[in-house]
Amino acid sequence: MGRRWRDGRGELVVQGEGGGPSVAxxxxxxxxxxxxxxxxxxxxxxxxxxxxxxxxxxxxxxxRIPIDVAYLDRGLRVIAVRTMRPGRLxxxxxxxxxxxxxxxxxxxxxxxRKGARxxxxxxx
Numbered sequence: 001m002g003r004r005w006r007d008g009r010g011e012l013v014v015q016g017e018g019g020g021p022s023v024a025x026x027x028x029x030x031x032x033x034x035x036x037x038x039x040x041x042x043x044x045x046x047x048x049x050x051x052x053x054x055x056x057x058x059x060x061x062x063x064r065i066p067i068d069v070a071y072l073d074r075g076l077r078v079i080a081v082r083t084m085r086p087g088r089l090x091x092x093x094x095x096x097x098x099x100x101x102x103x104x105x106x107x108x109x110x111x112x113r114k115g116a117r118x119x120x121x122x123x124x
Contacts, residue, residue, distance in 0.1 A: 005053060007035045010122035012049050012100070014110045023110045025049055025102075027120065040067060040101055049102040051120060057092035058099050060084045066104035070112050071096035078116045081107055 012027040026048030030036045036052045041062050052058065058069055063086040071079040071093040079093055083104050100112070112118065 005029045005031050005051070005120065005122065007032050008122065010051075010120055012051070012110075013119040013121055014112055015117045015119070017111060017116070020111075024121075025110055027051055029053070029120070029122070040065075046101070046103045046106070049100050049106070051098060051100055053098040055099040056094070056096035057090050058084070058101065059089045060086045061089075063087075068100075068102045068104055068107040068112075070100040070107055070118075072098040072100060072118065076118050076120070078112060078114055078118065081113055 008029050010027045010029055012025040014023040016022050028050040030039060030050055030052050036055060039052060040046060040050060044064055060067060066083060066085045068081060068083050069090060070081045073079055073095050074097045079095055084090060
């Protein structure tokens with residue numbers, strides 16, 4: 001089930017709980033070393049979310065805003081969600097293969113929580 005994305009844009013689709021409606025969120029995809037390293041550094045806000053892949057941990061050094069971080073396994077199921085203030089180092093998650101980042105508070109609005117499944121849609 002290996003996923004091969006490229007740096008660019010797409011859409012994050014969060015599956016609704018119990019058959020509820022899905023939520024679609026603008027997504028930035030960062031797969032190159034350079035894009036993953038930059039991530040959200042230096043930004044004052046986030047439009048949607050950013051996917052770092054491959055990744056199993058993040059830090060918020062030199063960040064200006066608190067962020068939500070969701071760790072995803074290889075099947076794009078959420079392992080854990082944390083809110084991190086600037087200047088923090090997140091612990092690596094052993095089963096994590098991808099990390100989603102967004103502005104603090106956004107993930108709970110979208111329904112991104114432990115056990116939820118997400119989908120990454122990229123334009124053809």
